[in-house]
Amino acid sequence: MTETQIGADTLDAGTDTRGVSIRNLRKRFGDGPYVLDGIDLDIAKGELVCLIGPSGSGKSTLLRCINLLEKPDSGVVRVGDMLMGQELRDGKLHALRPRRYRAQQARIGMIFQQFNLFPHLTVLENVIEAPQAVRGQGKAEAVENARRLIARVGLADRENAYPRQLSGGQQQRIAIARALAMEPDVLLCDEPTSALDPELVGEVLEVLRDLAESGMTMIVVTHEMAFAREVADRVVFMSDGRIVEQDTPDRIFTNPREERTRNFLRRVL
Amino acid sequence: MSSKLLHESEFARAVEIERTQGTVPVRHPWRIVSGVLVGLVVLGAIVSVARNEAFQWDVVAEYFFSGRILHGLWLTLWLTAVSTVLAFVVGTILAVMRMSHNAVLQAVSWAYVWLFRSIPLLVQLLFWFNIGYLYPKISLGIPFGPEWFSIETSDLIASSMVAIIGLTLHESAYAAEIIRSGLLSVDAGQTEAAEALGMPHGRILRRIVLPQAMRVILPPAGSLLISTLKATSMVSVIAVTDLLYAAQLIYNQNFLVIPLLMVVTIWYLILTSLLSVGQQFVEKRFARGTTRTATSTSLGTEADI
Numbered sequence: 001m002t003e004t005q006i007g008a009d010t011l012d013a014g015t016d017t018r019g020v021s022i023r024n025l026r027k028r029f030g031d032g033p034y035v036l037d038g039i040d041l042d043i044a045k046g047e048l049v050c051l052i053g054p055s056g057s058g059k060s061t062l063l064r065c066i067n068l069l070e071k072p073d074s075g076v077v078r079v080g081d082m083l084m085g086q087e088l089r090d091g092k093l094h095a096l097r098p099r100r101y102r103a104q105q106a107r108i109g110m111i112f113q114q115f116n117l118f119p120h121l122t123v124l125e126n127v128i129e130a131p132q133a134v135r136g137q138g139k140a141e142a143v144e145n146a147r148r149l150i151a152r153v154g155l156a157d158r159e160n161a162y163p164r165q166l167s168g169g170q171q172q173r174i175a176i177a178r179a180l181a182m183e184p185d186v187l188l189c190d191e192p193t194s195a196l197d198p199e200l201v202g203e204v205l206e207v208l209r210d211l212a213e214s215g216m217t218m219i220v221v222t223h224e225m226a227f228a229r230e231v232a233d234r235v236v237f238m239s240d241g242r243i244v245e246q247d248t249p250d251r252i253f254t255n256p257r258e259e260r261t262r263n264f265l266r267r268v269l
Numbered sequence: 270m271s272s273k274l275l276h277e278s279e280f281a282r283a284v285e286i287e288r289t290q291g292t293v294p295v296r297h298p299w300r301i302v303s304g305v306l307v308g309l310v311v312l313g314a315i316v317s318v319a320r321n322e323a324f325q326w327d328v329v330a331e332y333f334f335s336g337r338i339l340h341g342l343w344l345t346l347w348l349t350a351v352s353t354v355l356a357f358v359v360g361t362i363l364a365v366m367r368m369s370h371n372a373v374l375q376a377v378s379w380a381y382v383w384l385f386r387s388i389p390l391l392v393q394l395l396f397w398f399n400i401g402y403l404y405p406k407i408s409l410g411i412p413f414g415p416e417w418f419s420i421e422t423s424d425l426i427a428s429s430m431v432a433i434i435g436l437t438l439h440e441s442a443y444a445a446e447i448i449r450s451g452l453l454s455v456d457a458g459q460t461e462a463a464e465a466l467g468m469p470h471g472r473i474l475r476r477i478v479l480p481q482a483m484r485v486i487l488p489p490a491g492s493l494l495i496s497t498l499k500a501t502s503m504v505s506v507i508a509v510t511d512l513l514y515a516a517q518l519i520y521n522q523n524f525l526v527i528p529l530l531m532v533v534t535i536w537y538l539i540l541t542s543l544l545s546v547g548q549q550f551v552e553k554r555f556a557r558g559t560t561r562t563a564t565s566t567s568l569g570t571e572a573d574i
Contacts, residue, residue: 069461098470106467116462120480120558129476130466162558175462182466 018080019045019217020066020186025075027061035061037241039075048218050228053238054264059221063188066219067108068101079108080185106134109179109187113194115171117163117178123150124159127178135182149177153207169200173207187211189220225269229253237261328528332519341515342536348501348511352436353494359437360444365474367449378445385442391503394435398428398507432504440497447489451482483555491548495541512536
């Protein structure tokens with residue numbers, strides 16, 4: 001197991017070496033059961049963690065709580081030097097206004113299952129929109145960066161196409177380029193290949209593998225066990241809103257300790 | 270339906286005939302018959318209207334471009350344009366308020382739409398026209414506190430101003446619902462993706478949600494524009510000389526009621542026709558990215574930035 005114990009006690013240390021720390025995270029929708037029932041998790045900078053588990057186990061909600069698309073009921077999330085959605089002031093913890101936490105969201109990349117490209121904008125426009133709006137880049141600079149990223153995901157010749165003119169795999173690669181254009185500290189991927197035809201899965205995983213090798217900190221919710229096994233530094237198995245077991249992919253897939261992990265893997269492998 | 274089994278020899282013959290002669294298409298003789306009938310009815314109606322001396326086409330021609338009619342036409346267009354622009358600005362604000370997380374804004378927006386959609390436009394126009402009786406003076410200050418500034422209501426609100434206020438309040442309530450339906454039609458994933466990129470709320474609305482909502486907003490917005498154009502004719506009750514009132518003033522003197530109403534009718538037909546054509550062009554513009562084919566439309570290539 002990759003040992004990365006970075007606790008809340010190191011909160012005011014240097015900024016650049018830290019990854020993600022989650023403490024006591026709980027979330028439920030309305031009066032339903034807790035979708036996240038006390039999550040503690042640390043992810044080192046540059047680490048790639050795969051979240052696996054049955055549907056409804058809270059994997060996606062965990063990602064969405066990290067980048068504030070969902071507001072946790074309780075708990076604390078730190079990404080790099082940012083206390084997500086909260087701030088320490090006068091010895092108390094205050095919730096941030098949207099204007100403030102948008103700036104935090106901008107530093108976290110998110111890849112969605114359904115891509116969520118902007119259909120009325122071309123590929124290039126999709127990628128340059130946020131860098132111009134949020135990072136204050138000039139158009140020339142944004143376009144130059146975007147072209148480099150679009151080429152990196154292998155679609156240099158499609159910058160003037162609209163999303164609907166692309167295959168699912170191509171759309172997801174553009175979505176990755178769009179997220180990278182914000183130079184995020186962390187990339188969250190929410191089942192990035194689940195909406196793709198089987199023959200298109202490979203090209204997206206190829207791009208993610210390439211990113212992992214370049215040292216990007218990544219948290220990937222996935223059902224692609226082969227990908228998790230090959231690329232992940234660590235695999236976290238979740239069930240019923242809790243982390244059941246986490247270990248190196250080798251040990252998780254060959255010799256899981258927990259019965260629930262074994263049951264799950266027996267069904268999906 | 271006959272359930273006779275298709276014999277293998279028949280299948281072979283079908284293949285041969287299809288290859289050599291093709292298939293006889295389904296004929297629609299009744300479409301031709303009904304088309305001719307409808308054509309005859311329309312032609313008959315046109316001839317009957319054109320030949321009917323009571324319409325007095327010479328009078329219609331005489332007044333069609335007369336100064337007073339054109340002046341009324343100009344006022345109709347001006348009222349329509351100003352109140353439509355204002356209605357959609359106010360309507361957008363109301364729709365955004367209604368969809369915000371702020372309960373006060375939601376309630377204000379809901380109450381506005383409820384109130385101004387409930388009161389008939391005609392009643393509103395008369396009410397605003399007579400507001401001077403209710404509030405002879407309008408003053409600016411703190412309620413129940415000091416007064417900084419005050420003006421006679423009748424000085425402030427001229428008839429045309431009343432017309433614009435009444436039309437805007439009425440149309441904006443409808444515009445708000447049209448825009449809200451458009452905003453609701455955009456997939457929530459679009460907002461989420463933009464939020465995840467850290468885009469500010471206003472920019473998400475302007476650049477991501479509204480352009481996609483426009484496809485749903487435009488058809489009913491076009492209807493609202495045309496209905497506003499016609500609704501301006503109601504301002505004749507508060508003595509604003511729009512197209513209809515201009516015609517009324519003329520026929521009150523010369524009693525040529527029907528030909529002058531024909532002048533008004535034809536002008537309204539021309540204006541709504543122009544608006545309908547314009548609507549089609551605008552709809553094409555906002556269809557950007559909705560098809561799988563063709564990178565650029567006939568309306569220009571936005572793609573090359």
